Amino acid sequence: MDLWINVQTLIWLFPILFIFHDFEEIIMVENWLNKNRHEVYKRLPQKLADRVVKQFSMSTAQFAFAVLIIFLFVSSSTIMANQYLTHGAFANIYFFTAVTLTFFIHAFTHIGQAIFFRSITPGAITSLIIILPYSLVL
Numbered sequence: 001m002d003l004w005i006n007v008q009t010l011i012w013l014f015p016i017l018f019i020f021h022d023f024e025e026i027i028m029v030e031n032w033l034n035k036n037r038h039e040v041y042k043r044l045p046q047k048l049a050d051r052v053v054k055q056f057s058m059s060t061a062q063f064a065f066a067v068l069i070i071f072l073f074v075s076s077s078t079i080m081a082n083q084y085l086t087h088g089a090f091a092n093i094y095f096f097t098a099v100t101l102t103f104f105i106h107a108f109t110h111i112g113q114a115i116f117f118r119s120i121t122p123g124a125i126t127s128l129i130i131i132l133p134y135s136l137v138l
Helices: 007-043 046-056 060-086 093-117 124-137
Strands: none
Touching: 007 046, 007 060, 007 093, 007 124, 060 093, 093 124
């Protein structure tokens, strides 16, 4: 595998794959919640359903802004990991490891939601075809 992909390539793929995954969420979340609000209340206890609906009741623009903030962490962790490989001034592989591990674990929440709601939920498709394979290779 080293012939076609190396560690530095894997590091720089992280922000790109993060954006693919979060575009899926940005595009789907508002519409999905509007269509499935009743299903959330049907399957979850009232207090938990209220919390979920409140947390995700935002416009697409608001959700995109939240993703932008997270993307800043993803980008900075990527730059620091690259600095680690090139012995740069801002070298830190641990931050990158923590952020990518969080990304990997986050995929299971999407997959779990899809199983729980028995439907495609925002982020489930890219969790299966992008996050899990990337994380396992990384």
